[in-house]
Amino acid sequence: MTQVSARIGRPRRIAIDLWAVIHLVGSLGKYLGLAAAFPIAVAIGYGDPFWPFLAAGAITSGLGWGLERVAAHPDRRLSVREGFLVVALTWLLAAAFASMPYLFAGGEQLASPIDAYFEGMSGFTTTGATVVTDFDELNESMLMWRQFTQWLGGMGIIVLAIAVLPRLRVGGRQLMESELPGPEIGALSERIRSTARRLWALYAVLTGVQALILASFGWSGIDDAMTPFNAVAHAFTTMPTGGFSPEPRSIEPFAAASQWVIAIFMIAAGANFALLYRGLVRRRANAFARDEEFRLYVALIVIAAAFLTAQVWSYGIAGGEEAFRVGLFQAVTIMTSTGYATADFATWPILSILTLFGLMFIGGCAGSTGGGIKVVRHLLMGKILRREIGQTLSPESVIPIRLNNAPVDERTLRAIAAFILLYVGLWAVGAAVIAVDIAFTGLGVPGLDPLAISASAIGNIGPALGVTGPMGSYAAVGDVSKVTMIALMWVGRLEIIPVVVLLTRHYWRL
Amino acid sequence: MIACTSRDEVNLVAGMFARREAEHATTVIRTSSTEYVELWREGQLDVDFVVSSELETAHAISRTLGVPAARHTDVFAEGQVQLAEFDVAEGASPTVLHASLRDAPVPRDSKIAAIIRGDETILPGGDDEIAVGDRIVVIGSPEAIKAWSRLLWPEGGAVRDVVIFGAGRVGTAIARVLLGQGLSVRMIEASKEQALRTAESLPKARVFNATGVDPDFLERERIGQSQAAIFAMRDDAKNHYAASIAQVHGIPFTIAIAHEAVSVGAFHRAGIDVSINPRAVTAEEIVRFAHDPRTQQIVMLEENRYEVLDVTTRDSSRYIGMAFRDMPVHGSIIGAIVRNGSAIFPHGDDVLQAGDRVIIFTEAVNAPWVVEAL
Structure with missing residues (x-):
């Protein structure tokens, strides 16, 4: 009897292996800190002080290394269960890393920890919302660091979309059908690693191509405002659908040619990267035409752009080529969740504003760096509704839902419905909190604005309306609103469900 | 070597084995899976002939639907020559009755091979006549056979819209063949899992998860408006009963799968227009080779x-x-x-x-x- 009771032991009620989580987060932090090498090089190049970046890198890597050492344990158990927490903590840590240089040397406008963390979270979630109002106060290396955090965030999203979200069944669909998830998250399978490497290479190459095209416009005199610095800075925030810009008026000061190029790269950034890989690298052009999600994505862009163009033209805001360009650019920037602007759409007529507000809820394609609900979820939700109506008439009819001709299993469909409900619910709660905060702080932001701010944060878009519009900043909103936005950006970026799972009792305890 | 046990894998292995032991022996394999037939057509299976009872049944049904007045049809010479067996009933066009075959407007490119009148078989000449109650065997081009079908059953047009009861292997094979010919197909399957599987594999078919004998369902979905119903459930008794219910609901043309040979007679008595025994269809196909x-x-x-x-x-x-x-x-x-x-x-x-x-x-x-x- 004693032997049996010894085997049974004391009750172990903790359901997750915290040490394993700490170990992996530490190990990721260790490598993340190395990314400080880039801004250090920029700072040296421009003669700016490089110690803020060195300190941020050293603290992050050191902390990561320490956590990894402390949690080193021979029989770590790392499974999908731990994966949720790893993902959630990693983004919090990355945002902290991004915020450190601002805090150390960002000057007055980023001196508050909440402001610095806001800017860091906005960077790593590729949102593009900013509290910076005076861009001249920041030196080149600090401005480039803002851009670079978004580029790093984009890389994180790609691996999130390939390796993590499909296992958690929240990605809308598995990015590549062959990459079936295994049981271990810590040891990414070789297939997943090689997919991630290939997609990262595509991401980096597209960024490089965009930077070269933009820089060549500067060199050739097509666009005098497009310095090499600006070319690289904007290339860093286009592919991750980020939207940070070192320019206070975003993309407005640049020439029409640059705006067209950026619009095209935003459209690419909002597409499924696995599809881009198949279409561009493997040269299967009909891959785009065959993909239902991509077709709907393009159709939505065309419709929204046409509608905005008509509005802009008829209200005399712009005409001719400029009307098309302004309409397309604003439709693409909001729908893909980038958040650039070539016009202050916050001052547009209400119908255009409502169009853009609606686009905030669409987002990019699954497997892109874009935020929002994602086109594929809208597509499948539409099919679910159509089936529901069909089955009202014929309750016995069996109607499998297909995506690109392959049946989608019911479990995934339920997850999509749950995602959309959670998304809308969190958006509404966030909007309510922001509205109350704004009412108390007496900022006097009217009507739609809290709704737009919340939608912009959870969709990782960036600009909202009014003073928080594309040419403004979030500097003036209260701390409660900022913290709410930080939470919304974080939750939205991680596709909600992995974070919400952490709030359940059974995640932690048996 | 004919391998026709009920298990595909056994037949396949037997066929392979026979090929190894006796290189010149003709090997015939029966399978219940259409996939093996496709493999064989692609040249992946080293046997001389693969017969799928499901596929043969499906083709037999497809031919029957093209010639709704026929009790039985078969094809020769890669489909250039068709054979059909018709029962001459009251509704037949009077122009072909009560006139000698020499004078009657029989379709070109066809020939009446036999008139079966009770126990007597007539190999007809120009002076013979067709009468109501006869069963005739016609050989001709596919167009001529269709023309015969129209002569003998003027109100039965070409079938464009069918409902299949049972979405198992046989039902699915039939549906696939008919969908391939552009027919509109509805399927009724009692098993939820099977219904879902079939719906997933046949995007163009409309699948219902129902028993097929529930009058509310049949009425709501207007099943009776289908031009033809095919009963491909696993149980002959269910096919029999469902076919009777379907006739009550107004389906004009019924085809039933008779898994047991004895059911053919019973189905005929129940007024089912065509009965198809998959074993007989398969056996015929195999015998050709022997x-x-x-x-x-x-x-x-x-x-x-x-x-x-x-x-x-x-x-x-x-x-x-x-x-x-x-x-x-x-x-x-x-x-x-x-x-x-x-x-x-x-x-x-x-x-x-x-x-x-x-x-x-x-x-x-x-x-x-x-x-x-x-």
């Missing part, structure tokens, strides 16, 4: 009382060069010949040549003699 190498195909009719053979003539046959009107009858009649790959429906003046493929209707007892003589 015959004389010159015999490409054989069809058995009326419980094996008659056979239709597809035989290639020898150079030494004494009928070479003889006009058809001069040939002896001997309980057999030539329906069509295939010369250089195309079908000819011969008249009295045409002459038989060496190497012709002859499609000939004969009493089963005379079959060996007919093959010998040609």
Whole structure:
């Protein structure tokens, strides 16, 4: 009897292996800190002080290394269960890393920890919302660091979309059908690693191509405002659908040619990267035409752009080529969740504003760096509704839902419905909190604005309306609103469900 | 070597084994999976012939739907020649009744091989007439057979819209063939899992998860408006009952799968228009291979009382060069010949040549003699 009771032991009620989580987060932090090498090089190049970046890198890597050492344990158990927490903590840590240089040397406008963390979270979630109002106060290396955090965030999203979200069944669909998830998250399978490497290479190459095209416009005199610095800075925030810009008026000061190029790269950034890989690298052009999600994505862009163009033209805001360009650019920037602007759409007529507000809820394609609900979820939700109506008439009819001709299993469909409900619910709660905060702080932001701010944060878009519009900043909103936005950006970026799972009792305890 | 056990894998292994042990033996394999048939067509399976009872049944049904008045149909020479067995009923066009065959407007490119009147079989000449109650065997081009179908059942048009009861392997195979011909197909399946599987594999079919005998369901979905119903459930009794209910709901044309041979008679008594026994269809297909190498195909009719053979003539046959009107009858009649790959429906003046493929209707007892003589 004693032997049996010894085997049974004391009750172990903790359901997750915290040490394993700490170990992996530490190990990721260790490598993340190395990314400080880039801004250090920029700072040296421009003669700016490089110690803020060195300190941020050293603290992050050191902390990561320490956590990894402390949690080193021979029989770590790392499974999908731990994966949720790893993902959630990693983004919090990355945002902290991004915020450190601002805090150390960002000057007055980023001196508050909440402001610095806001800017860091906005960077790593590729949102593009900013509290910076005076861009001249920041030196080149600090401005480039803002851009670079978004580029790093984009890389994180790609691996999130390939390796993590499909296992958690929240990605809308598995990015590549062959990459079936295994049981271990810590040891990414070789297939997943090689997919991630290939997609990262595509991401980096597209960024490089965009930077070269933009820089060549500067060199050739097509666009005098497009310095090499600006070319690289904007290339860093286009592919991750980020939207940070070192320019206070975003993309407005640049020439029409640059705006067209950026619009095209935003459209690419909002597409499924696995599809881009198949279409561009493997040269299967009909891959785009065959993909239902991509077709709907393009159709939505065309419709929204046409509608905005008509509005802009008829209200005399712009005409001719400029009307098309302004309409397309604003439709693409909001729908893909980038958040650039070539016009202050916050001052547009209400119908255009409502169009853009609606686009905030669409987002990019699954497997892109874009935020929002994602086109594929809208597509499948539409099919679910159509089936529901069909089955009202014929309750016995069996109607499998297909995506690109392959049946989608019911479990995934339920997850999509749950995602959309959670998304809308969190958006509404966030909007309510922001509205109350704004009412108390007496900022006097009217009507739609809290709704737009919340939608912009959870969709990782960036600009909202009014003073928080594309040419403004979030500097003036209260701390409660900022913290709410930080939470919304974080939750939205991680596709909600992995974070919400952490709030359940059974995640932690048996 | 014929491997026709109920298990596909056993048949497959037996076929492979036979090929290894006896290289020149002809191997025939029965399978219940259409996938093996596709593999064989792609040349992936080293056997001479693969017969799928599901696929043969599906093709038999597809032919029947093209000729709704026929009780039975079969094809020869890659579909250029068709055989059909019709029951002549009251609704038949009066122009073909009460007139000698010489004067009646029978479709071109076709020939009545036999008129079965009670126990008597008539191998018709120009003076014979068709009467109500006869069963006739017609050999002709597919168009001519369709024309016969219209003559004998003027109100039955081409079937465009069918409902299949049972979405198992047989039902799915039938649906796939019919969908491939552009027909509109609805399927009714009682098992939820099977219904979902079928719906997933056949995007163009509408699948319902229902028993098929629930009057509310049949009424709500207007099942009775379908032009034809096919009963492909696993249980003959269920097919029988569901077919009766469907007839009550107004489906004009019913085809049932009879897994047991005895059900064929019962189905006929129940007013089911066509019964198909997958085993008989498969056996016929297999028997073709067991015959004389010159015999490409054989069809058995009326419980094996008659056979239709597809035989290639020898150079030494004494009928070479003889006009058809001069040939002896001997309980057999030539329906069509295939010369250089195309079908000819011969008249009295045409002459038989060496190497012709002859499609000939004969009493089963005379079959060996007919093959010998040609």
